[in-house]
Amino acid sequence: MQWTKVVAGKNSHKLTSLKCPLCKYCINQDFEDGFVLSKAHKYRLQCYYTEPGCLSDIFSVQRYWKSHRYLQPNRWLQSWLRREIQALIQEEDVDIIMHHILGTIDSFLTRSKQQSQRKTPEAVREEFQSLASDAARPFLAARTDRFVSEVELFLASGLNIEAYDAVYKQRLGWSAPGVTSEAEGEVSEHQHTPVIPYLYIFDEEYDEND
Incomplete structure (x- = not known):
């Protein structure tokens, strides 16, 4: 799919927007009076300027696919995708x-439930990424x-x-362990899971002698 520039009538004046031929959704690129990023949005945007793989020793994406955990629904994915795209x-x-990307993922996972015994975890992951x-x-x-890698990381968590x-944030040194920041509180008023130091709960194969 290709982006097409919108051109105004006889003056051939280029508008500050792009139109997606998939959904005819216009994305306004003049942000002066537009959407203001929250602290949570700014934090996620900053993550894309960090080195990838900073959480690979905590959340094993490879194990996520090998253990077939991708067959389990993730009720937070929709909200997470919305914030990420914003x-x-x-x-x-x-x-x-968001719904276009989420629909693609959901359709893939639905098909994977029927084919999980016929494909290797590596093949399933490659198809998902594609x-x-x-x-x-x-x-x-x-x-x-990088976005697809972040999606995998969130799902694997x-x-x-x-x-x-x-x-x-703890891994990047942006906050103290176990502290819920103001930015995190903006994400969802319906989330009540307590924040616990990750070393003891997030890696099911964690070895305290490592």
């Missing part, structure tokens, strides 16, 4: 994009690959958004 394109109304990338690339462009944020 941060990346700096727009508030991203529901069309489909998720194709769904996100028209909207996220150069950040697509098995955590709600608040707890996931706490672990991410």
Whole structure:
């Protein structure tokens, strides 16, 4: 799918927007009077400027696929995707994009439940990455690959958004262990899972002698 620039009538004046041919969704690129990023959005945007893999020793994406945990629904994915996309394109109304990506993931997972015995975990993961990338690339462009990696990491964590944020910030040195920040509180008023130091709960194969 290709982006097309919108051109106004006889003057050939280029508007400050892009239109997606998939859903005819216009993304306004003039942010002066538009969406204001919250602290939570800014934190997630900053994560895309850090080195990838900073949580790979805490959340094993490979084990997530090998253990078939991808067959279990994740009730926080929709909210997490919405916030992630809002941060990346700096727009508030991203529901069309979010539902397109979420629908792609959900359809893939539904099919995978029927085919889980016929495909290797590696093949399932490759298919997921390919489909998720194709769904996100028209909207996220150069950040697509990192976005897909972040989606995998969030799914592999098995955590709600608040707890996931706490672990991410702790690893990056942005907050103290076990502290719920104001930014984290903005994510969802319905999340009540307590934040517990990650070393004791997040890696089921954690060895205290390591």
